[in-house]
Amino acid sequence: MVSARTAVFVVFALNGCALGSWAPRVPALTEQVGAVPGSLGLALLGASLGLLLAATVTGRLVEWLGARLVMALSTVAAALVLAALGLTTSVLWLGIALFAMGAAIGVLDVSMNVAAVFVERDAGKPLMPVFHAGFSFGALGGALFAGLAASHGWTPMRQFAVAAVFAILVLFAVVKALPGVKPKHETSEKPTSAVPPIKRPVLWLLAAIALCSAIAEGASSDWSALLLVSEHGIAEGPAALAYAGFSLAMAIARLSGGFLQTKLGARQVLAGGALLAAIGLLAAALISSPVLGFAGFALAGAGLAASFPVALGLAGEAGKRADGGGGEREIAFVTSVAYTGFLAGPPVIGGIAQLTSLSTSFVVVALVGALIAPATVAALRAGRRERERSYC
Structure with a gap:
């Protein structure tokens, strides 16, 4: 019998697999629809907009329908849209398909994080980094499959169709074990904090941490392959492995994230990771070496590993009720703000690349990643002040 913890981990992996399957094929999709960096950035904006709009309503959706149903429906929707993505023949239709993909993944992302917080509370120990490691392993698997497919001349349509069928079959194997079969409507107890x-x-401030992480992670997923192809002269097949290295490093770092957070504290883990990520992205952008390009993205993946899961975990704790529930709206809020990074990132990066180069764009991304460090210090101080006021 599959446990709730394993089932949620698998859903995280499927979400990552969806991203890892299509992001490395951006060069092929660019050629297929005849896009240039500027128009490609606008098409990628569709995915970010879908993510943002979906995240703003998913907290309520989970309260009404339950986490299990929301996760199942959004996973199937994401798989179907992924298959349709390979059929696009223009920048407009690429943007529309990516909007639908972003909306499906946005609903899935918030609902699976809510489920993860509930499982973490039941376990009584930090598990959010481990669940997000599932996402990274899924992205790694998807990216490896994408690189293999590209190297063997598969069209995006063929690859995406195979990935979609695989995702639906895996979902059916674990869906009954997912938590949240029935929504819990609290009517007699107010949230711990009445402040919206x-x-x-x-x-x-927690949203700022997730926002900077989203910009840096989104840039690595959407543009890493194109950076290595256009700026470093690497073939498309090997270049697709850059995001695979990014995902592998992130996954390994996340597996130890709970342990490091317990031993070192959230401030040291987040701030130190931000500096590592900035160094890695600068190396990939400025040093004309394929080896250092791959190493830079791997270092960035390890450095960004803790940012998103720790920020969401702290947001869930900020909304925890005395009965052990709560946190749905806090997680949805932080996620919604963070998704503006996916919203603003693609057109900004594409615009900078259009005017200068992708290398310059990644220098900007590195600076954004470094901002996680001061945001972490400010968020922890604000959390302490809020707790002190609540005890008065």
């Missing part, structure tokens, strides 16, 4: 998320500085 939008008025809580600690949530804005």
Whole structure:
């Protein structure tokens, strides 16, 4: 019998697999639809917009329908849209397909993080980095499959169709073990904090951490292959492995994330990781060496590993009720703000690349990643002040 913890881990992996399957094929999709960096950035904006809009409503959706149903429906939707993505023949239709993909993944992302927080609470120990490691392993598997498919001349349509069928079959194997079969409607107990998320500085600062991480991670997934192809002269097949290395390093770092957070503290893990990520991205952008390009993206993956899961875990704790529930809206709020990074990132990176180069774009991304360090210090201070006021 599959446990709830294993089932949620698998769903995280499927979400990562969806991203890893299509992101490395951006060069092939660019050629297929005849895009240039600027128009490609606008098409990628569709995915970010879908993510953002979906994240704003998913907290309520999970409360109404339950986490299991929301996760199952959004996983199937993402798989079907992935298959359709390979059929696009223009920048417009690519943008529309990516919008639908972003919406499906946005719903899945918030609902699976809510389920992960509930499993973590039941276990009584930090598990969020481990669940996000599942996402990274899934992205790694998808990226490896994409690189293999590209090296063997598979069209995006053929590769995406195979990935979609695989995702649906795996979902059916674990769907009954997913938590949240019935939504829990709390009517008699107020949340621990009556202050709306939008008025809580600690949530804005946690969202800033996730936002900077989203920009850096999104840039690595969407543009790493194209950077190595256009700036370093690497063939498409090997270049697709850059994101695979990024995902592998992130997955390994996340497996030890809970242990490091316990031993070193959230501030040291997040701030130190931000500096590592910035160094890695600068190396990939500025040093004309394929080896250092791959190593730079791997270092960036390890450095960014803790940012998103720790920020969401802290947001869930900020909304925890006395009965052990709560946190759905806090997680949705932080996720929604973070997704603006996916919204703003593609057109900004594409615009900078259009005016200068992709290398210059990644220098900017590295600076954004470094901002996680001061945001972490400010968020932890704001959290302490909020807790002190609640005890008064």
